[in-house]
Amino acid sequence: MFDLVVQGTAVLPEGVRDNVWIGVKNGKITAIGEGDAPDAKEQHKVTNGLILPGVVDGQTHACSYGGLPGIESTTRSAIAGGVTTLVDMPYDNPDPLNTKARLDDKVRVIEDVAHADMALYATVAPGQDVSEIGALIEGGVVAFKISTFESNPTRFPRIQTPQILEIFEALAPTDIPLGVHNEDQDMVHAYMAKAKAEGKNGLVAHSESRPASAEMSATAQFLELGAAAHAHAHIVHLTTARGFQLVDNYAFDGYRATGELCVHYLWFDPEIDGEELGAKMKVNPPIRPGEIDALWEEILAGRVGFISSDHSSWPIDNKFTPSIFDAGAGIPGLETLLPCFYTAAEQRGLEAASLTAEMLCERPARFFGIWPQKGGIQLGADADFAILKNEPQIWDSAKAHDDLKWSPFDSRTFSVTVDRTYLRGQLAWDGEKVCNAAGDGGYVRRGDSNWFED
Amino acid sequence: MFDLVVQGTAVLPEGVRDNVWIGVKNGKITAIGEGDAPDAKEQHKVTNGLILPGVVDGQTHACSYGGLPGIESTTRSAIAGGVTTLVDMPYDNPDPLNTKARLDDKVRVIEDVAHADMALYATVAPGQDVSEIGALIEGGVVAFKISTFESNPTRFPRIQTPQILEIFEALAPTDIPLGVHNEDQDMVHAYMAKAKAEGKNGLVAHSESRPASAEMSATAQFLELGAAAHAHAHIVHLTTARGFQLVDNYAFDGYRATGELCVHYLWFDPEIDGEELGAKMKVNPPIRPGEIDALWEEILAGRVGFISSDHSSWPIDNKFTPSIFDAGAGIPGLETLLPCFYTAAEQRGLEAASLTAEMLCERPARFFGIWPQKGGIQLGADADFAILKNEPQIWDSAKAHDDLKWSPFDSRTFSVTVDRTYLRGQLAWDGEKVCNAAGDGGYVRRGDSNWFED
């Protein structure tokens, strides 16, 4: 007898299929059938909705502000948003994840307090040699990340070119990507100084103060260093179509290169939303005017690796500054990721269900080497489900589950609502509350799947 | 309770997977699971072998010699070879399938005598207008075929260019391909006359008498007519790498064009096998010297649509002529198709199991619009299985099931043996004998899948 059977219309790897049942035993999907559901200890039938694989958010900053304890609320919010696995960035407060010891600490906290499963990025500190990389890989990290821009001297420092090459060379024999926060520091400082000097303010000014050229300059330099080392170079957020085309040139030349998009670049435009949102929509690199259509074309052309939230657990307080240049960057986004992307795809007349499963579940899982364990409703996979109901909602961050209680998406209408989330066969979100326990989430290690060979 | 559960290592669309069970009810796959198998009226556990989807042979000539009654023995042979669906060519003896009335007749015979499922090609006779095409499509035919070479004035006539264009124009609004036997009649006649005049004989001479240039000339002309009509042009057998590259140029230019390969072009070389086999390996277009490696490269480059048998039900008698030019063309091949391709792929170090499922099951099913009903082990599909055991065999056509009892593959070693065949959940071949009844096979109509859009 199954522990759980979920029944209804499901998004399987081969497509959307009605009248499916999914049998779960010991947290794994052990059978998929259609027609009458077999016996199970627990049954759930989806009538007016859709069974998706649990979302894999490829870019979360759970611990940027509150440190490792931030994992609890961040994963709670994830679960409420249908995100069953999140890939956490290494820029933890006060110290980034750059050693095996810190990895062990973080894994310990995950096992203790996480509501969702977590995979982890590691980093290398300025001046640190590459000797920890092997132990971190053995410890299961799925990727490494560095930045070409210093957001914080300790937590989020700038890595200079010689060290970037050194890290690439250390990772080259592996499948593990080196991701980059891609902004040219000198250019951003210069443009920001100019904007400040001119007394500019607001979201359009912020966008101009970190121009696409600054992003592209850092991107090109990083890609070429990756190519020089024959390593996998990954750009964690590209905000322009040109960015994805440049990445594609490297792929065409036979190098391993990928680019990622965050959902807000598909939703907000500074010239349209800037006045209303101000610093509430400040992210780095910034949202760009008039770029949304071109970015969708990149998705349809297959040049976007996957789509993520870039969720940051910042309290709203750091946004209330007279000048936008003094406000913190980053937004909460885990709980809105799934309904937001689904809604945007649907509004464009695309097949929202299968595109969501592809860009938010399957592709990030493949990218981080955790497929087929995560990312698809298939035999042997973890029984992670995000169940949507066909019920529009107006987003209200007051009801969010991340302790932050603010969002740039407030008052936006989504066409669907996350009705239930299952993590490894266990009901974790019932549409009203997060109902699994802190510590029911766990640590996910990199597995065998390979983005470039599969 | 399931009617049948088959258990073991299975080739699913997502890959080869151990310890799988497949539940069947009313002839359909209604569940796929792993681990302990559920209850069923009938159980079969594969221990030293592999569960493949039933093979879909995209090119069979069941009725070329014996007329419609030939269906019985041909499908019997198919079943013994793991082929559960065969797509039959329209060149029936004495009259080809070119009207709705003949389609009805053929379907009736299929329902009466077939051991395997059958989908059907139709054709248009010289001078016949296109008025029957609509009724034939409504009658469920999966494709149309014509020839640029006359093998027989009634059964297998030559269609001239104006009529080819007319048929293409009639089919252009649909997804239905027009296939072609692609040889330039004038060139073949000229080269054959020259070879005869020079007193040549043997398989190498046959190959030279129908040169690649004759095949390519007809191919180029046909592809361009298809392009002019914006219809789907399909070459039913290309024997050279150049052929697949030419097809690919049309695809690159935005036209619908595909090319098919037959398994013997991957196995035999006239300069190596010609002396032993002579007319027993005479097929049209002929096998070519030194082309096998290049054809495998086309497969790996994704330029080969799918692979078929081109099985013809000719008695061996028509091969015993003093001159190879007087011998009949065509070979039996249904029963050897699966073990032959699997063995050849394995010998090249390729992943034989998944490549076989792709080229012999999934791709032909998609091509003929009968996916997902046929061609894959997946929910809702027909429960058609070919079960291989890991036991080498030396082919002996004396034991074949087609009443023909001859084969160019005699004495060749295959690395696997077809152990069982299930057709829509029913055991049809038990490794010793065909055990389903004539008439258990049925007619398969074209469905919704679309080669170019899926």
Add this chain to the structure above:
Amino acid sequence: MFDLVVQGTAVLPEGVRDNVWIGVKNGKITAIGEGDAPDAKEQHKVTNGLILPGVVDGQTHACSYGGLPGIESTTRSAIAGGVTTLVDMPYDNPDPLNTKARLDDKVRVIEDVAHADMALYATVAPGQDVSEIGALIEGGVVAFKISTFESNPTRFPRIQTPQILEIFEALAPTDIPLGVHNEDQDMVHAYMAKAKAEGKNGLVAHSESRPASAEMSATAQFLELGAAAHAHAHIVHLTTARGFQLVDNYAFDGYRATGELCVHYLWFDPEIDGEELGAKMKVNPPIRPGEIDALWEEILAGRVGFISSDHSSWPIDNKFTPSIFDAGAGIPGLETLLPCFYTAAEQRGLEAASLTAEMLCERPARFFGIWPQKGGIQLGADADFAILKNEPQIWDSAKAHDDLKWSPFDSRTFSVTVDRTYLRGQLAWDGEKVCNAAGDGGYVRRGDSNWFED
């Protein structure tokens, strides 16, 4: 001292240049200078005009009607149109040029009666073997031509595919192209019969009766045969952009393939000019509706080999038939070629002078292996000049020099007028009359230039 110095604005290979003098001795250009002209026996200064290289018309039918004597009037017309070299087609009346003996005859007549220089195509008759090809090449022919359509059983017969391949194989080791009149005979017959049966008439009906598909079908077949033999395949007239793109695919695949355009396809449209002109604008393949813009794009993309007149010396009488299908095909065009192309280029805002020199002089000369002797104003070249004056004219064929006295271009305005023509340093046309003597023209043999290697 020079025999002749011509002075003025000249189109040199490097571009248009003012105040140039060109010194001629013994019929050759022996110096080019600027500024004050040196002494010469004869001086000509161009003030309101342009010195172009003499035009090389790559496609003339001088002898289709009147046989070899037709050379006299045809070359007279050429000279009056600034055409100093014409490449004559082999379809002479009553017998085509397919043997060394006929080549000798034709050369003899040229030496006797030609006003312009002539290079020659040869052909191969149906059933003729390739044994004359060597002697013809040694005799200096610049190209071979066959047709896939029979216009006349003896003079302009259809060559079948086996023979096409045979000729290609004979030419493959050389640089010499095999050109083709590219229409599928069966298709044209079928479509024409249909049009006749429906009682259609007029130029639009003629265009439809020889559809682009018939042209493309023959083209594709021919190109592939050329590719099979690794010979140079040339399409003597393509009427659609698709045609040039198909040729380009062969070039991209590494085969020697080229396509030619005739000037009337850039000027007339059956839906615009059909009612006025009727059979007077009947050519094969026909002019197409709405294709002119796309053809110019092919020119600018570099996919058009060169541009020719396809001049035919038909009397107007054979155009006066009740049905357009009974009218003769072909038009006089030598005398209008240069002003027509120049005017059309100018109207599109292109650099008419240099484009004319490229498409009407340099490229055909290179193509037929007679560069640098012909086609460019450069040291050592024959002193062939076409001098244009910037004076518009309304074409009036009553004043033409070909004895035919009719033209589809009648009443069309050209922006320039051919003021003088020099052939090998001798004034041949003075703006009023052809002033060189019959026999001052000569035979031009293929030289060393190579279209694909230069």
Add this chain to the structure above:
Amino acid sequence: MFDLVVQGTAVLPEGVRDNVWIGVKNGKITAIGEGDAPDAKEQHKVTNGLILPGVVDGQTHACSYGGLPGIESTTRSAIAGGVTTLVDMPYDNPDPLNTKARLDDKVRVIEDVAHADMALYATVAPGQDVSEIGALIEGGVVAFKISTFESNPTRFPRIQTPQILEIFEALAPTDIPLGVHNEDQDMVHAYMAKAKAEGKNGLVAHSESRPASAEMSATAQFLELGAAAHAHAHIVHLTTARGFQLVDNYAFDGYRATGELCVHYLWFDPEIDGEELGAKMKVNPPIRPGEIDALWEEILAGRVGFISSDHSSWPIDNKFTPSIFDAGAGIPGLETLLPCFYTAAEQRGLEAASLTAEMLCERPARFFGIWPQKGGIQLGADADFAILKNEPQIWDSAKAHDDLKWSPFDSRTFSVTVDRTYLRGQLAWDGEKVCNAAGDGGYVRRGDSNWFED
């Protein structure tokens, strides 16, 4: 009557031609003829040699060491090497050419002391705004240059990314390229520090201390900044095939990007020549091991913009340091440029004469907008000739004309010798001595030719 006529085998734009005479009046080529030469005040007949256009060296550092007075000896050396125009870099000692006032000074010195013609690069100093750019362009400079690596804080400083973009934006509306010395400073410092710490020395160590990755990283960043501004980005020296391929990607994407090669990268290999030459062959970026064949392939593929000397007027003293890392970088090369490239091309079996004229004369002239005044033997051009005699020589820098008297090419055999140099019709080098006067050279302003549109 001509002032001068030079006669013999000449490399004209259309190819190499025997028995040519070139007539010169007032320093310009006013006629080109063949056969008997016309009268002239001065006649020179080349019997065992070749008349080439005077070489245009696209990269000279005449004033790096001795300041503006360095022009005298540098241009003397140029003339002796057949270089009639040199494009001088802006990094003059003590102050670079970054203002109109300094341009005026330099032009004045040129007019006073130069033996050859000179075109000029300008630069922009760190922190300097773009306000001088307009005046410099009006003053006739042919290009701008900056460096991403500081060789000297004043003379040869590093420009940071924001300023690079600013300069690109100022130049974007023009045809004027911004060139870059392309090495990543941080990487070079890191790798050099490492090499020093490990006690390495020698030319191989120098090459490793400035790895290709440092060069490519700076190149990619610079190209992308150029693309962002839609300006013309030029890499003044690429040392690897990858470099030219990267540039080509930008061209393919529709951006203006070019790359230049210096002749020593085609001649020396650190693993072969390092032990003998040591710091005498130290240049930045360094010569690379095993790259020569790949660079020739780039030339033949058309991806190399042109070839230059990168001549630096350093005395040999600054090479005699115990560590190669303390030695000065740069070599004299003007006098060896022409024979060296010619010899290397000939040794590869290439058509040395026309390839030399293309890569050393025509292409740099087109690039810097001084074509057709410079770079080709054609009407109206300056009468600049380099006359080679077919006489091998062993290079001996003791006889050089640059006051430096050292060269890495010492004892290398060149297959040709510069026999004469003419500058604007005046004999400047007679094979024994520089015979024109200081001040006979002049300043060459950018003209109208356009690299991307011609």
